[in-house]
Amino acid sequence: MLFVNVSVGGMLTAYAAPPVLMVAAAWGWDSAFMAAQFGWKAAIAVLVNATGLLLFMHRKLPKHAERNDAPAAAVPVPTGVTLIHTGFLVAVVLSAHHPVIFIGLLLFFLGFTQAYEQYQSPLMLRESLLVAFFLGGLIVLGGLQQWWLQPVVASLDAYALYAGALGLTAIMDNAAITYLGSRIAGLPDQAKYMLLAGAVAGGGLTVIANAPNPAGFAIVHKGFHDGSVSLLGLLIAAVVPTCVVSATLLLL
Structure with missing residues (x-):
C-alpha cells in the first residue's frame, strides 16, 4: 500500500514524480x-487506501508504539538546520531546469550534511545514483524505441492502453512507459490521460515499478523477518x- 500511495501521490503536481516529469513539458x-x-x-x-489499511490492521497495532531501535538520547535538531534543509528543497524545485544551479546546490548540500553530520540521517547515495542512472539511460536511449511503440499504441483503445500501461509498469518502470509515450506524435488527449493514469496506478506492483520504490524498500526491509520482501x-x-x-x- 505504501508503494502504491507514493506512486499515486506523484500526480498532485507536475514535478512530484518521474513519470509525470517525463510528460509534463512535452504535453504542456x-x-x-x-x-x-x-x-x-x-x-x-x-x-481510501490509508483508511482501509488502518481499519484492517488496527487490532494488530500496539496502542503505544515502542521504539526499541531509537537512540536513548537523540540529539535535538536545531531549527536552523531544518530551515536550511527546507531551503535546499525549495531551491532544487525552482532550479530543476537549470542544471548548473542544481549541481551547485547539490554540492553545497553534500558539504552541509558532511559538516553537520550529527544532525543528519545517512544519505542514501547508492539508491539515488541507481535511480539517476536509470532515468539518464532512459532519456538517452528511449527515443530509439519510437519505431515500434507508436504503431502499437495507435492500435489500442483508451482502456486497453490503460491496462497495458499498468501491466508493463510492473516490469519496465512507470517513468519508462510515460517517457516512451511522450515520444509519440499526435497522441489524443484521452490516450495521454490513460497512459499516465495506468503507469502511475501500477507503480506499487513491484519494487522496480516506480523509481522511489528501491529507496522505500531500503527503509522498510528491516521490518521483515529476514530483511527481504517477497516479490509475490x-x-x-x-x-x-x-x-x-x-x-x-x-x-470519477
Missing part, C-alpha cells in the same frame, strides 16, 4: 492541470490498493 501539463485532472482523484485514492507477496498486497486507484482514476 502544469501543476494546475495535474491538480484538476489527476490530483484530487489521487488524494481520494490515497485517503508485494504483488498480492498491492492488488487491492491498485484496484482502488484504478476505480478512482477511471470512474
Whole structure:
C-alpha cells in the first residue's frame, strides 16, 4: 500500500514524480492541470487506501508504539538546520531546469550534511545514483524505441492502453512507459490521460515499478523477518490498493 500511495501521490503536481516529469513539458501539463485532472482523484485514492489499511490492521497495532531501535538520547535538531534543509528543497524545485544551479546546490548540500553530520540521517547515495542512472539511460536511449511503440499504441483503445500501461509498469518502470509515450506524435488527449493514469496506478506492483520504490524498500526491509520482501507477496498486497486507484482514476 505504501508503494502504491507514493506512486499515486506523484500526480498532485507536475514535478512530484518521474513519470509525470517525463510528460509534463512535452504535453504542456502544469501543476494546475495535474491538480484538476489527476490530483484530487489521487488524494481520494490515497485517503481510501490509508483508511482501509488502518481499519484492517488496527487490532494488530500496539496502542503505544515502542521504539526499541531509537537512540536513548537523540540529539535535538536545531531549527536552523531544518530551515536550511527546507531551503535546499525549495531551491532544487525552482532550479530543476537549470542544471548548473542544481549541481551547485547539490554540492553545497553534500558539504552541509558532511559538516553537520550529527544532525543528519545517512544519505542514501547508492539508491539515488541507481535511480539517476536509470532515468539518464532512459532519456538517452528511449527515443530509439519510437519505431515500434507508436504503431502499437495507435492500435489500442483508451482502456486497453490503460491496462497495458499498468501491466508493463510492473516490469519496465512507470517513468519508462510515460517517457516512451511522450515520444509519440499526435497522441489524443484521452490516450495521454490513460497512459499516465495506468503507469502511475501500477507503480506499487513491484519494487522496480516506480523509481522511489528501491529507496522505500531500503527503509522498510528491516521490518521483515529476514530483511527481504517477497516479490509475490508485494504483488498480492498491492492488488487491492491498485484496484482502488484504478476505480478512482477511471470512474470519477
